[in-house]
Amino acid sequence: MRPQFLYEKNLQGVANSVKRKQEQYRKIVRHLYYNGAASIAEIVKAVKMSQPLVASLVDDLMGYGMLLDNGVGESIGGRRPNLFCINSEYQYVIGVDINLHTLNLAVFDLSNKQIFREETKYFDLENSDEYLNSLIEKIESMISQLGIPREKYLAVGISIPGLVDAKQGLSHTHLSVAENGLARVLGDRLGINVLLDNDARTMALGEKAFGKAIDKENVLCLNLSNGIGLGMILNGELHSGKNGFAGEFGHILIDPEGKLCYCGKIGCLETLTSGKILVKNIREAVDNGQPTLLASYKKENRKIDLRAVVEAILQGDQFAIDQLNQMCEYLGKGLVTLIHLLNPEMVIIGGKIAHAGKFVIDPVTMSMNKYAMSRISSETELVCSDLLDDSALMGTMANVMRSVLSLD
Numbered sequence: 322m323r324p325q326f327l328y329e330k331n332l333q334g335v336a337n338s339v340k341r342k343q344e345q346y347r348k349i350v351r352h353l354y355y356n357g358a359a360s361i362a363e364i365v366k367a368v369k370m371s372q373p374l375v376a377s378l379v380d381d382l383m384g385y386g387m388l389l390d391n392g393v394g395e396s397i398g399g400r401r402p403n404l405f406c407i408n409s410e411y412q413y414v415i416g417v418d419i420n421l422h423t424l425n426l427a428v429f430d431l432s433n434k435q436i437f438r439e440e441t442k443y444f445d446l447e448n449s450d451e452y453l454n455s456l457i458e459k460i461e462s463m464i465s466q467l468g469i470p471r472e473k474y475l476a477v478g479i480s481i482p483g484l485v486d487a488k489q490g491l492s493h494t495h496l497s498v499a500e501n502g503l504a505r506v507l508g509d510r511l512g513i514n515v516l517l518d519n520d521a522r523t524m525a526l527g528e529k530a531f532g533k534a535i536d537k538e539n540v541l542c543l544n545l546s547n548g549i550g551l552g553m554i555l556n557g558e559l560h561s562g563k564n565g566f567a568g569e570f571g572h573i574l575i576d577p578e579g580k581l582c583y584c585g586k587i588g589c590l591e592t593l594t595s596g597k598i599l600v601k602n603i604r605e606a607v608d609n610g611q612p613t614l615l616a617s618y619k620k621e622n623r624k625i626d627l628r629a630v631v632e633a634i635l636q637g638d639q640f641a642i643d644q645l646n647q648m649c650e651y652l653g654k655g656l657v658t659l660i661h662l663l664n665p666e667m668v669i670i671g672g673k674i675a676h677a678g679k680f681v682i683d684p685v686t687m688s689m690n691k692y693a694m695s696r697i698s699s700e701t702e703l704v705c706s707d708l709l710d711d712s713a714l715m716g717t718m719a720n721v722m723r724s725v726l727s728l729d
């Protein structure tokens with residue numbers, strides 16, 4: 322079910338007229354959320370309703386506490402008009418970014434500002450009741466720490482890796498222990514509506530609402546961390562496919578003679594290019610005496626993980642850079658297929674490897690130039706995300722607001 326603002330839950334009257342009223346209110350709130358403060362005249366123009374109707378709806382929404390009078394704006398001849406805006410403290414959204422080894426929590430107000438943010442390291446994702454319980458405990462402890470009444474939480478947006486059916490609220494790969502579906506189980510236990518989607522798609526929503534994909538209609542967002550995820554914005558909309566399984570880019574066949582992938586197939590892109598493979602190859606080389614900055618990690622008994630590898634790359638470690646270059650050659654090859662099929666205006670690289678910046682952009686660009694039809698690839702801009710580790714959390718906020726404010 323679509324989450325609702327507090328005032329929407331309290332509307333009274335005949336079902337049909339409540340529905341009509343709700344839609345009219347939503348058009349106004351939607352315009353102000355996406356465009357910022359506006360005068361009655363500006364709202365009238367945007368929502369295509371009469372001036373007296375808009376004035377009375379705005380009046381109602383102020384009465385509910387949803388909107389605020391934001392003072393006077395610029396005059397366009399005559400009296401300066403009053404501006405109205407969303408009351409950013411009217412309700413809040415909880416963002417939960419579940420990763421394989423870390424958990425990020427945030428609370429957003431309705432101006433998209435994070436009023437709370439917490440990262441928990443070594444929070445390893447397991448398909449167990451224990452994990453589910455500790456996740457709920459974490460969220461509950463944040464709620465009691467903030468002291469905001471529970472009904473003020475509009476929804477919880479969740480980003481989780483793996484196969485996710487967002488419409489049904491099902492997570493197939495992780496936390497499938499939640500028997501009635503993850504969204505329903507969490508929603509019942511927290512007493513707050515829950516919306517979930519796969520991490521790469523949530524990141525794509527974050528990029529579209531707050532990152533480099535703003536004002537772009539066709540964008541591919543790669544989540545390059547331990548695996549490879551893909552979120553697609555096509556014609557301005559998130560593309561999920563029939564069951565929400567679209568974007569399994571990591572499992573396209575690249576090398577028929579290649580290695581066995583954990584998905585059960587041979588030669589998937591992820592067996593050649595992923596953070597996991599990069600780390601594995603570097604660890605093996607270090608064990609065999611390869612000179613690299615990362616060799617000191619072994620001596621000092623520190624773990625060589627993806628974060629350490631990216632740091633070494635940024636410090637100019639030749640071996641780590643060579644390994645990344647090799648990986649990017651395959652990635653570019655895979656990307657070319659997508660670009661030829663979908664003709665995107667931008668490809669955004671996100672995830673942990675995006676921290677490597679030009680060290681990932683340059684070799685992927687070279688590989689794309691080698692394998693793509695230049696006419697098509699020259700129209701596609703390749704960039705790193707500037708939201709970086711925030712993109713999935715920002716995406717949970719975007720996902721909740723997209724659902725609350727949808728006009729269907």
Ligand SMILES: [Zn+2]
Pocket residue numbers: 571572582583584585586589591
């Ligand atoms: Zn595979």
